[in-house]
Amino acid sequence: MSDYDYVVVGLGALGAAAAWQLASRGHTVVGLEQFELGHTRGASHDTSRILRHSYHTPAYVRLTCEAYDDWARLEAESGEQMVTVVGGLDLFPPDCAISPVDYVGSLREVGIAFEELSAEEIRARWPVFDPPPGTRGLYQARGAIVPAARGTAAMQRLATSCGATLLGSTRVTRVTDHASHVVVEAGDTAYTCRGVVVAADAWTNRVLVGLGVEIPLTVTLEQPTYFAPPHLSAFQDVPLWIWMDEPSYYGFPCYGEPTVKAAQDCGGPVVDPDRRTTEPDQEMLDRLAAFMRSLLPGSGPVVRSLRCQYTLTPDRDFVLAPVPDHPAVVVGLGSAHGFKFAPTFGRILADLVTTGETTSDVSAFGFDRPGLTDPAYQANWMV
Ligand SMILES: Cc1cc2nc3c(=O)[nH]c(=O)nc-3n(C[C@H](O)[C@H](O)[C@H](O)COP(=O)(O)OP(=O)(O)OC[C@H]3O[C@@H](n4cnc5c(N)ncnc54)[C@H](O)[C@@H]3O)c2cc1C
Known part of the structure; x- marks a missing residue:
């Protein structure tokens, strides 16, 4: 049995960002990653990702403004250049x-x-x-390139330097919500905590098994x-x-x-x-x-x-929300365009798991939208 304020499941870009944000606010945090840190079997490796303002809705464009600000904060705190503006x-x-x-x-x-x-x-x-x-x-x-593996590693380093414990080769097998606390099981260890951020991307539904929810992911x-x-x-x-x-x-x-x-x-x-x-x-x-x-x-x-x-939702919108009926378990999923928002999502996920609220507009990214609830919803990834 091991006690932390918060557990983060998955240490790709989103989990690394959430662990960094939670630890920087003074919480005790453990991040658990099933493979070695920096592995290439998920979505956050390789050289580069696109950061851009151009998007199909005003809400997305507004969120990109936050993304540029949060990348600038990551640059300031890591001391590394992250954003290369190329148009x-x-x-x-x-x-x-x-x-x-x-x-x-x-x-x-x-x-x-x-x-x-x-x-x-x-x-x-x-x-x-x-x-x-x-x-x-x-x-x-302002169209720009941000580094994928290097940016993820920088957020992992910042999380550690703020006091988070990040463990590779540690697969989470079960998350159970006991109302007063959550238990996260990995190998022989059960982590007891106030809340969990699930940033497991392609494996999200496997981590959520037992919490009564399945996201229609491809x-x-x-x-x-x-x-x-x-x-x-x-x-x-x-x-x-x-x-x-x-x-x-x-x-x-x-x-x-x-x-x-x-x-x-x-x-x-x-x-x-x-x-x-x-x-x-x-x-x-x-x-x-x-x-x-x-x-x-x-x-x-x-x-x-x-x-x-x-890892795609049918409407290609993100998931940034607590699991229905389990407010202490928060999911972050980037629907295959989330890297540009990783530092922003880290902040939002830390807000949601600690207070249940965030100042960013995440109203389109809950569990209760037709793209996730309507079995007849026609998937459209070309947005
Ligand atoms: C080719 C490609 C190009 C892309 N281009 C862009 C782009 O230009 N701009 C953009 O914004 N986005 C882009 N994206 C999307 C973006 O990279 C992803 O949305 C983002 O990296 C997802 O990060 P993540 O941390 O959620 O997922 P991942 O990096 O996959 O991390 C999830 C982690 O959870 C771990 N995990 C899963 N289950 C468990 C468990 N049970 N226990 C412990 N650990 C577990 C996994 O091992 C993994 O490390 C691209 C993606 C790809 C693949």
């Missing part, structure tokens, strides 16, 4: 699956500056892009890929980009190495996170390489591919 370009081809109207309207409502560009203007400004005629570009100067196995452009200098000053159609793709300029990274969004097979391959998939690679040859003809040969899990 962000959303590309909407004719008849695209994702409507530019929501993006433009949301940025405008929140007062975030942006530019609208034609295909010709995009080509003139960044000659590496060759978008089809009629493509509309939405350029936002786990897919994605495949970011690195290309080596022969004329590297042309790719130094390009923005990160997102192809806003079905299929959807995204990519980065050079970041810390002489490559450019790209991937399909939601392009991988549905998998069981405990039984999936770590090997690259040739068909996915061929599909991405063909797209890269058409949009970025100079992106060059493939250097390497890796696998990474997406």
